[in-house]
Amino acid sequence: MTQPIAEGECIILLDPTDEKEFFFKMRKGGHINLHKGKILHDEIIGKSEGAVVHSSRGNPFLILRPTLYQFIMHMKRDTQIIYPKDLALILVYADIYPGCIVLEAGIGSGALTLALLRGVGEKGKVISYEVREEFIRRAKKNIGLFLGDPPNLEVKQRDIYEGIEEKGLDRVILDVPEPWRVVNDVAESLRPGGMLLGYLPTIIQVKSLVDALREDRRFSSIQVFESLIRNWNIEGLSVRPFHRMVAHTGFLTLARRGKIY
Ligand SMILES: C[S@@+](CC[C@H](N)C(=O)[O-])C[C@H]1O[C@@H](n2cnc3c(N)ncnc32)[C@H](O)[C@@H]1O
Numbered sequence: 001m002t003q004p005i006a007e008g009e010c011i012i013l014l015d016p017t018d019e020k021e022f023f024f025k026m027r028k029g030g031h032i033n034l035h036k037g038k039i040l041h042d043e044i045i046g047k048s049e050g051a052v053v054h055s056s057r058g059n060p061f062l063i064l065r066p067t068l069y070q071f072i073m074h075m076k077r078d079t080q081i082i083y084p085k086d087l088a089l090i091l092v093y094a095d096i097y098p099g100c101i102v103l104e105a106g107i108g109s110g111a112l113t114l115a116l117l118r119g120v121g122e123k124g125k126v127i128s129y130e131v132r133e134e135f136i137r138r139a140k141k142n143i144g145l146f147l148g149d150p151p152n153l154e155v156k157q158r159d160i161y162e163g164i165e166e167k168g169l170d171r172v173i174l175d176v177p178e179p180w181r182v183v184n185d186v187a188e189s190l191r192p193g194g195m196l197l198g199y200l201p202t203i204i205q206v207k208s209l210v211d212a213l214r215e216d217r218r219f220s221s222i223q224v225f226e227s228l229i230r231n232w233n234i235e236g237l238s239v240r241p242f243h244r245m246v247a248h249t250g251f252l253t254l255a256r257r258g259k260i261y
Pocket residue numbers: 079080081082105106107108109110111112113129130131132135158159160161175176177
């Protein structure tokens with residue numbers, strides 16, 4: 001995207017001295033108060049990405065559009081979200097491809113939905129089931145801020161435990177507490193070769209899901225894994241992992257629709 005920053009867009013201001021990021025939505029007449037001075041939104045609106053803006057105290061800040069990673073980490077959330085390290089794995093391990101039809105539950109704050117919409121592209125479709133209206137509202141706001149109004153997103157206020165209406169789905173991604181309750185419905189709704197992915201915080205939930213998948217006898221290639229990302233500090237002789245890291249988010253369970261007896 002090369003257009004100038006517009007009103008209503010979200011931007012990142014990057015402080016070059018310590019690489020601290022600040023996230024703001026632009027509105028005409030608005031202002032930003034930072035400890036290094038004040039910046040008017042009107043001084044940012046109309047500038048290009050990569051331009052520099054100076055605060056009232058003369059400090060420079062780089063203007064950037066948020067990446068998907070940055071947007072997800074800064075956006076408002078009312079629920080737990082799937083973090084970018086797991087979203088990255090979901091896109092490849094669940095093989096989300098342009099044109100793919102994916103059903104997800106629930107939409108939560110929309111982090112997974114944003115990643116899926118990117119993966120399926122304009123020719124694909126994301127269908128989201130969510131029971132709570134307020135989360136639908138929050139997710140739609142987040143998605144709107146980053147992507148506008150994607151025509152290939154269909155959000156349904158629906159309890160997935162009551163069944164899945166769609167058939168011939170390519171992928172089903174479940175971020176709900178008891179996905180084992182819908183294994184039969186997922187088997188009925190996935191096309192042959194389609195994939196189910198469950199995202200679960202505890203291994204007890206994973207065990208229940210895997211047991212249900214095996215018992216169903218219509219799934220193969222079941223695998224479970226988690227991801228740990230360890231960032232490194234690279235400064236002078238201090239070349240070592242950071243002391244702190246996110247130790248646990250969730251387990252990913254994958255299964256492929258189809259089995260030979
Ligand atoms: C952890 S949040 C999902 C977060 C989301 N994947 C994200 O990345 O932002 C779980 C969501 O599932 C919804 N949910 C729980 N049970 C559900 C059900 N039976 N059917 C549909 N949605 C459900 C909750 O209301 C909540 O919004």
